[in-house]
Amino acid sequence: xxxKISVIVPFYNGSIPLLQRALKSVExxxxxxxxxxxxxxGSEGGIDLKSVVDNFDLGYEVKILRHSNNKGIATARNTAVxxxxxxxxxxxxxxxxxxxxxxxxxxxxxxxxxMIIGECYVYEGESISLRQPKIFFDxxxxxxxxxxxxxxxxxxxxxxxxxxxxAVVKLNMFNPIYRxxxxxxxxxxxxxxxxxxxxxxxxxxxxxxxRNLPNSVSQNRTQLEKxxxxxxxxxxxxxxxxxxxxxxxxxxxxxxxxTYASQKDEHILLxxxxxxxxxxxxxxxxx
Numbered sequence: 001x002x003x004k005i006s007v008i009v010p011f012y013n014g015s016i017p018l019l020q021r022a023l024k025s026v027e028x029x030x031x032x033x034x035x036x037x038x039x040x041x042g043s044e045g046g047i048d049l050k051s052v053v054d055n056f057d058l059g060y061e062v063k064i065l066r067h068s069n070n071k072g073i074a075t076a077r078n079t080a081v082x083x084x085x086x087x088x089x090x091x092x093x094x095x096x097x098x099x100x101x102x103x104x105x106x107x108x109x110x111x112x113x114x115m116i117i118g119e120c121y122v123y124e125g126e127s128i129s130l131r132q133p134k135i136f137f138d139x140x141x142x143x144x145x146x147x148x149x150x151x152x153x154x155x156x157x158x159x160x161x162x163x164x165x166x167a168v169v170k171l172n173m174f175n176p177i178y179r180x181x182x183x184x185x186x187x188x189x190x191x192x193x194x195x196x197x198x199x200x201x202x203x204x205x206x207x208x209x210x211r212n213l214p215n216s217v218s219q220n221r222t223q224l225e226k227x228x229x230x231x232x233x234x235x236x237x238x239x240x241x242x243x244x245x246x247x248x249x250x251x252x253x254x255x256x257x258x259t260y261a262s263q264k265d266e267h268i269l270l271x272x273x274x275x276x277x278x279x280x281x282x283x284x285x286x287x
Contacts, residue, residue: 002033003110005103006086006165010076012041014094016052018210025097025208027059030104035061037080042070074174074182081165081173090162091183095213098160099206106162106205114167114198115190118205120157122256123212129256131157137201139273144196147243147262148271151191152236155228155258158187160207167194180220181227188235225258232260243269 007026011019026036036058040049053062065079081089088110092098106116120131139150161183171189174182191199225248232246243262252259262269 002031002107003088004033004035004086005031005088005090005162006080006084007034007036007090007092007098008077008080008084009036009038009092009094010041010073010080011038011043011049011094012070012073012076013043013045013047015213016047018095019049019052020056022092022094022097023053023056023058023062025100026092028100029098029102030100031107033086034103035063035084035086037063037065037084039076039080040064040066041073041076042067072176072179074178075176077182078173078176081168084165087165088162089165089168090160093209095210096159097208099204099208102160102205102207103162105202106160109200109202110162113200114194115161115163116200116202116205117158117162118160118202118207120159120207120209122157122209125212131256132203133157134201134203135255137196137199140196143271143273145239145241147241147264147269148273149236149239149241150271150273151188152232152239152241152243152246153260153262153271154252154255155181155184155232155260156255157207157209157257158183159209160205161187163190167198178227178231180224181231184228185231185234188231189238192235192238228258229260236262 009022038049049064053064063083065083106118109116117133122129122131133156136150136154136156143149171193174186178185229248236243236246243264245263246260247263247268249259249261
């Protein structure tokens, strides 16, 4: 029997057409035992998501929950997890969408792993970039828990992400303090607790990430970087990395990642694998 998957969708003052696209992408996936848990995190303007869903004629169950006021995306995700009935969870933001073959490509790994991470297309301006996180997991097999730990000095795409609900609950779900970068913080706690052997990083299984919205969380760069750095520093402390601090270097134009470095005795230590960063292909729209 196919294990049940709950698709977790937080919503706050979002676009109804984009939400419909996100929900339609779930319907397009060839996986029958699935539900969506949609949480309206106190949207303004009297948006009635139930009528939106009812009028859309979807072929799966949608649970709709609402916060009376905005509590932040981490709390919205937690509310959804608490009401999810699937053995597995997959995260989907209301302005993004999942590839039709996403879950089918991840399904074979559900028998052996606790978390599966695929690849992500990022839409920004006129360009589409493919983010391939597997390089960091390959590096982690050698450098994890050292001063060059790739998880401590890189913030990279971790979507699509399919994870066992029991593991999420065991980790106390998302930290509500993180109103930004909550996915990074949760992922780093997962790695700290379970290690990388419980994670499959695979090719394909695409997530489609829309960065073209002016009011999206990703546009608040100052707060985003503040919370990313906080998460990395907490990871370094929890794993007793032999460093004094983690410092921000900038965006890696080849990978589209945010790059950091360890600091020891007032020296910035660049990892020995920087030449491996030349991996991500850039795909021009229309090619």
